[in-house]
Amino acid sequence: MTASTATGRDAPGARPAQHRWSWAWLGVMPFFLFILIFLVYPSSTLVVGSFKDTAGHFTFANILGLNNPYILGAYSVSLRISVVTAVGGAIFGFLLAYAATRGGLPSFVRSSMMTFCGVASNFAGIPLAFAFIACLGRTGILTQLLAAAGFDLYSTGFSLYSFWGLSVVYMYFQFPLMVLIIAPAIDGVRREWREAAENLGGHFIDYWRYVALPILTPSILGTTILLFGNAFGAYATAYALTGGVISLVTLRIGDQLAGDVGGLSQGLGYAMALGMLVIMAVSVAGYTWLQRLTERWLK
Amino acid sequence: MRRDTLWSWLWIGLGILYFFVPLIATFIFSLKAKLGVLSFVAYVNVFKDPSFVSNFSASLLWAVSTIVVGVLIFVPTAYWVRLRLPAVRPLVEFVTLLPFVVPAIVFVYGLVATFSRPPLPIVNSPLVLIFGYTIMSMPYMYRAVDTGLRAIDVPVLTEAAQSLGAGWPRIMLQVVFPNIRVAVLSGSFLTFAIVMGEYTLAQWLAKPAFGPYMALLGQTRAYEPAACAIISFALTWAAMGIMQFIGRGAPGGAQVAAGH
Numbered sequence: 357m358t359a360s361t362a363t364g365r366d367a368p369g370a371r372p373a374q375h376r377w378s379w380a381w382l383g384v385m386p387f388f389l390f391i392l393i394f395l396v397y398p399s400s401t402l403v404v405g406s407f408k409d410t411a412g413h414f415t416f417a418n419i420l421g422l423n424n425p426y427i428l429g430a431y432s433v434s435l436r437i438s439v440v441t442a443v444g445g446a447i448f449g450f451l452l453a454y455a456a457t458r459g460g461l462p463s464f465v466r467s468s469m470m471t472f473c474g475v476a477s478n479f480a481g482i483p484l485a486f487a488f489i490a491c492l493g494r495t496g497i498l499t500q501l502l503a504a505a506g507f508d509l510y511s512t513g514f515s516l517y518s519f520w521g522l523s524v525v526y527m528y529f530q531f532p533l534m535v536l537i538i539a540p541a542i543d544g545v546r547r548e549w550r551e552a553a554e555n556l557g558g559h560f561i562d563y564w565r566y567v568a569l570p571i572l573t574p575s576i577l578g579t580t581i582l583l584f585g586n587a588f589g590a591y592a593t594a595y596a597l598t599g600g601v602i603s604l605v606t607l608r609i610g611d612q613l614a615g616d617v618g619g620l621s622q623g624l625g626y627a628m629a630l631g632m633l634v635i636m637a638v639s640v641a642g643y644t645w646l647q648r649l650t651e652r653w654l655k
Numbered sequence: 656m657r658r659d660t661l662w663s664w665l666w667i668g669l670g671i672l673y674f675f676v677p678l679i680a681t682f683i684f685s686l687k688a689k690l691g692v693l694s695f696v697a698y699v700n701v702f703k704d705p706s707f708v709s710n711f712s713a714s715l716l717w718a719v720s721t722i723v724v725g726v727l728i729f730v731p732t733a734y735w736v737r738l739r740l741p742a743v744r745p746l747v748e749f750v751t752l753l754p755f756v757v758p759a760i761v762f763v764y765g766l767v768a769t770f771s772r773p774p775l776p777i778v779n780s781p782l783v784l785i786f787g788y789t790i791m792s793m794p795y796m797y798r799a800v801d802t803g804l805r806a807i808d809v810p811v812l813t814e815a816a817q818s819l820g821a822g823w824p825r826i827m828l829q830v831v832f833p834n835i836r837v838a839v840l841s842g843s844f845l846t847f848a849i850v851m852g853e854y855t856l857a858q859w860l861a862k863p864a865f866g867p868y869m870a871l872l873g874q875t876r877a878y879e880p881a882a883c884a885i886i887s888f889a890l891t892w893a894a895m896g897i898m899q900f901i902g903r904g905a906p907g908g909a910q911v912a913a914g915h
Contacts (some may be wrong), residue, residue, distance in 0.1 A: 380735075380739040380740055381740070383731070383732075383735035383739060383740070384732055384735055384736060384740060384743060384747070386728060386731075386732070387728055387729070387732040387747070388750075390728055390786070390789075391750055391753070391790075393775075394766075394783075394786045394787065394789075394790055395753060395754065395757070395762075395790050397769055398762065398765030398766045398768070398769040398770070399757055399761075399762075399765050401765050401768045401769040402761065402764065402765045402768065405768065448669075448670075451666045452666050452667065452669075452670045454663075454666075455662065455663035455664075455665075455666040455667050456663075456667060459659060459660060459662070459663025459664075459666075459667075460659055460660045460663060461660065461663050461664070461667065465667060469667070469670070471895065471896075471899055472670075472671075472674050474895045474898075474899070475888075475891055475892050475895045476674055478845075478848050478849070478891050478894075478895065479887075479888055479891050480852075481852050481853070481854050481866065482852065482854050482866055482869045482870050482873065482884075482887075483852055483869065483883065483884035483887035483888060484884075485873075486681070486869070486873060486880040486881055486883065486884035487677045487678065487680075487681040487881075487884045487888070488677055489873075489880075489881075490677075490680055490681040490684035490685070490880075490881040490884070491676065491677040491680035491681060491684075492677075492680075495877075496680060496684070497679075497680035497681075497683050497684050498676065498680050527673070528673065528677065531670070531673070532674075535670075585755065588758070589758025589759065589760070589761070590758075591758065591759060591760040591854075591855050592759075592853075592854040592855055592866070592870075595854075595870070596854075596869075596870055596873055606758065606760045606761075609760050609761060609764055610760055610859075612764065613760075613763070613764055613767060613859045625764070626768070629761045629764050629765070632758060632761050633756060633757065633761060636755070636756045636757070636758060637756045640752065640755050640756050644752065
C-alpha cells in the first residue's frame, strides 16, 4: 500500500494514504466550513439565545416561559395537525402504494403514480394553498358544484380555514411522500414469501400478520414519523391559507420575525424555535433509525 | 385475484381524484376572471405585471445561483470523500440530513438573528439567501451526486486519469463530472423546483422572489393567484418531468423535497 502511493509531483495519489490523512482532511474543509457558518452557527444562535436573558446572562426563564397557554396552545395545534395528517397520509399512501405495486395492475400505473407523487409532494407552500382556496374555499369551484347539487359544504361546519381544512390541504403533500418512500419497501417484500405462506397453508391474514407486516412495520412507522416532521415544520401553506388564524408554532415564529411579538420576549421566541428543533431532531433520528432497520430487506 | 384488482383500482381512483380535482378546479377558477366567460385574462394580467416579471426573474437567478454553489461545494466533497476519506462518509451523510431537522421558518429565524449583528452583519446580502437555499437543497443535491458517484469506480477512474498525466482540474471537469452528469442534472432540477416557489426564506430575508409575490397577490386579487398556482404547478411538473426523463435507467430512484 505504501509503495503504491509513491506519486509524482503533479499527479496526486489516488490510493488512500494513511500517513497523509491530515492533508486529505483539507479536501472536505470547505464543505464543513460552509455548514458550520450557514447552518450550525445560525441554529446555535437560537439555541444559545434560548438560555439568555435580555442582558445576556444565563437563564432558564425562557424555557420555563414556554409554559404559557398562548405557546402551549400553538404547540398543541401543531402537534395534533402533524399527527392527524401523518397517520392519515401514511394509511392512504400505503394503500395506494400497495395497490400500485402489488394490486395486479398494469405496470404503467406504478410508474405514473410515482411521477404524480413526485410532483405532488413537491407542490406545496403558497400555490398549494391557492389551489385549495380555488377548489374548496367559500367561492371555490367544488364548493359551488356541491352547492348546485344541493349540498352546502360550509353548513356542515367544514371550513377550509380551520383545523380540518388545513389537514385536507396538508394531505396533498403527505400521502404522495408516503407512496414515494414506502413503494420501494413494498417491493422488498418478495412475492415468493406470499406464495410460500400460502403453500404452507397460511391464510391471507396469517401472511400479513406473520410475514408482511413485521417486515414493513419499521418502514411504515419511520415514514409516518417523517410525515409528522414534514407537517410540523410547514409554514408557507398554513400562512397563505389561514393568514395566521390557526395558531401553529411555525406561524408564531413568523410573528416574531415580523416584529409582531404579542408580548413575547426575544428569548421566548428563541425558546419556541428550540422546542421545534428538539421535536424535529427526535423525529428525524427516529426515522433514520427505523429506516436502517428496513434497509436489509431492500436489496 | 379479481377482487384484489378491483380494490386496487378503487384506491388508485381515489388517489387520482385527490391529485387532480384541486388542480382542475384551480384551472377553471383561473379562467373565470372575466364575468360570464372563460378566458385567460388572469394569466395575461399576471404576465403583464412588471412586478411579476421582476420577482419571477429574481427567483430564476436565485435558483441558478443555488445550483451553481451547490455543485461547486457538493461535487468535490462527495468525490473526495469517496476517493480518500471513506471513513468520513457516515459523518458527511449525517450532516447532509441536518437541514431536515431545521424547518424553513426556524432556519430563517436563525439566519436573521445571526447575520443582522456582528461579527457577520451580512443579512442584507443576497448571498445569505443563496447559501440558505444551498443548505435547504443539500439533502437532495448531495444525495443525487453521491448516488451518481456510487455508479462509477472513483479510484480507478482517478488513477487512470492520473497515469495519463491529468491534474485535479482536468480530473474533475473531464473525468468525474461527465460521468455523473445525469445525477447532477437531476439534483439541479429538484433544487430548481424547491427554489422557484419558495416563500419563507425570501420573505423574511426581504428579497424579491416569486413566492412572496404570490402571497401578496393572494391578499388583493382573486383569480390571478389561481393563475399563479397553475404556473407554479407547471414549473414543478416540468422540473420533475425533465428529472425523470434524463434519469431513465440511472440509479437513484425517486427524489422528494419538502419546501412547505
